[in-house]
Amino acid sequence: SIPLGLFAGIGAAGKNGVLIKGGNYLEALQKVDCVVFDKTGTLTKGSFQVVEIHAEDKEELLQLAAYAEAYSNHPIAQSIRNAYGKQIDTKRLSKYEEFAGNGVCVYFDEDELMIGNHRFMETNNINCPVFDHTGTIVYVSKNKVYLGYLVIDDEVKETSKEAIAQLKKQGVSRIVMLSGDHQKAGEALASKLELDEIYMQMLPDDKVKKVEELLEEETENGKLVFVGDGINDAPVLARADIGVAMGGIGSDAAIEAADIVLMKDDPNALAYAIHLAKETMKILN
Numbered sequence: 001s002i003p004l005g006l007f008a009g010i011g012a013a014g015k016n017g018v019l020i021k022g023g024n025y026l027e028a029l030q031k032v033d034c035v036v037f038d039k040t041g042t043l044t045k046g047s048f049q050v051v052e053i054h055a056e057d058k059e060e061l062l063q064l065a066a067y068a069e070a071y072s073n074h075p076i077a078q079s080i081r082n083a084y085g086k087q088i089d090t091k092r093l094s095k096y097e098e099f100a101g102n103g104v105c106v107y108f109d110e111d112e113l114m115i116g117n118h119r120f121m122e123t124n125n126i127n128c129p130v131f132d133h134t135g136t137i138v139y140v141s142k143n144k145v146y147l148g149y150l151v152i153d154d155e156v157k158e159t160s161k162e163a164i165a166q167l168k169k170q171g172v173s174r175i176v177m178l179s180g181d182h183q184k185a186g187e188a189l190a191s192k193l194e195l196d197e198i199y200m201q202m203l204p205d206d207k208v209k210k211v212e213e214l215l216e217e218e219t220e221n222g223k224l225v226f227v228g229d230g231i232n233d234a235p236v237l238a239r240a241d242i243g244v245a246m247g248g249i250g251s252d253a254a255i256e257a258a259d260i261v262l263m264k265d266d267p268n269a270l271a272y273a274i275h276l277a278k279e280t281m282k283i284l285n
């Protein structure tokens with residue numbers, strides 16, 4: 001049975017958009033020592049904008065990219081469809097496949113389109129140059145021939161910096177960011193937000209392994225929180241001591257895997273939950 005005070009704590013949290021799935025998580029929250037954030041959609045808005053197009057035929061590149069991304073619900077895909085702005089005739093598409101943390105592959109009429117990050121091109125033996133940019137670079141290829149790239153920029157959430165400072169004040173000693181994005185994008189964010197560690201170019205499986213390593217480095221009393229937006233990160237949410245899914249675009253699988261769900265897309269809500277946990281435990285002890 002759950003002590004009454006914990007019920008009160010969970011109730012108060014719920015009223016403020018923080019859904020806690022059990023009293024044990026409220027207890028664990030007061031012992032948080034390490035917070036691991038996913039980048040895209042968690043610390044950043046995940047509302048990407050296409051800011052540059054590089055190709056011989058830019059219009060064609062954007063069209064191919066938009067068709068390739070017709071079925072993806074990744075924020076990158078949405079930004080490309082927005083930039084294209086025209087109707088997509090899905091009858092021209094077939095054999096769609098999405099590779100989490102990498103990109104997508106689809107047939108457009110008779111042509112095989114592959115679009116995604118540099119690693120994805122490399123894996124598919126598509127020759128393309130490496131570009132240095134703090135934005136996300138999306139490479140486009142047709143029939144395994146590289147055609148050009150798009151630069152897509154995301155914005156940091158207004159509250160991310162404050163949330164991280166707050167967590168540090170609350171005694172969190174290690175703030176980590178994991179991302180499938182490239183190193184340059186990570187470094188820019190790390191200095192802006194004063195993150196302690198970043199691990200970039202991580203596939204969903206790498207994120208699970210990294211969280212397992214970080215868990216091993218924790219003492220028995222130090223708890224590890226993972227916070228993600230739910231896109232591709234349900235397995236990591238399940239692995240952490242406390243998995244926190246941010247509402248908004250989060251998938252059902254993520255909400256299922258999470259121990260805590262934040263209804264607002266605001267990293268500050270985690271600091272609030274820790275604060276509330278500490279207050280509730282004070283009353284109970």
Ligand code: ADP
Binds near residue numbers: 041103104116138
């Ligand atoms: P994060 O770890 O920052 O949350 P993801 O794991 O969702 O990001 O994606 C990592 C990288 O994989 C992206 O930065 C992008 O390069 C590539 N990627 C993933 N999905 C797509 C897609 N639908 N189209 C193009 N690139 C993609």
Ligand code: MG
Binds near residue numbers: 039041229230233
């Ligand atoms: Mg993500």
